[in-house]
Amino acid sequence: MRTTVGLLACAVVLTGGCAGRPATGSAPVAASAPSSSAAAGTTIPVSPAHSASPAKAGIVLIVAASRYGPVLFDGSGQAIYTFGTERTSTPACYGDCASAWPPVLTAGAPVARGGVRPELLGVTVRRDGSAQATYRGKPLYFYAGEGKHVVLCHNVREFGGLWLAITEDGSPAPS
Secondary structure (H helix, E strand, O other): HHHHHHHHHHHHHHOHHHHHOOOOOOOOOOOOOOOOOOOOOOOOOOOOOHHOOOOEEEEEEEEEEEEEEEEEEEOOOOEEEEEOOOOOOOOOOHHHHHHOOOOOOOOOOOEEEEOOOOHHHHEEEEEOOOOOEEOOOOOOOOOOOOOOOOOOOOEEEOOOOOOEEEOOOOOOOOO
């Protein structure tokens, strides 16, 4: 079984791993648009105290082991990445980029669990008004062609930038 899984992982990498078509079941978490009329790239406070209505539960982020050491995953085990060209909270990945690297969308304030530092969590507004989770001020993404509990696309150059799995302190995982 272990050999079969290893061969399958190698086949994914050799056949375009991070440049492949999105896999089913890897879609981003659905999110509702933020209630504010903030402009794209605007960071939204994540404290429930800023809202008159009850806070919606946001996406859960955890830190879990990977071959690159402990990195961020969502609560279902999907690896999370940052896009090296994004130096601020303003997302730059749209169109074909966002199809391959779906944004980590959230319906409310992201929730820190298991090693995630809550003070590093935030939310930014995408051009379509959806709320995208941030960590240490950088927008977060999934890789659409990747299964759960694996990190295949760390340190991969695509769409004009480097995609990096991130550690609990928000820095890139070692290569």
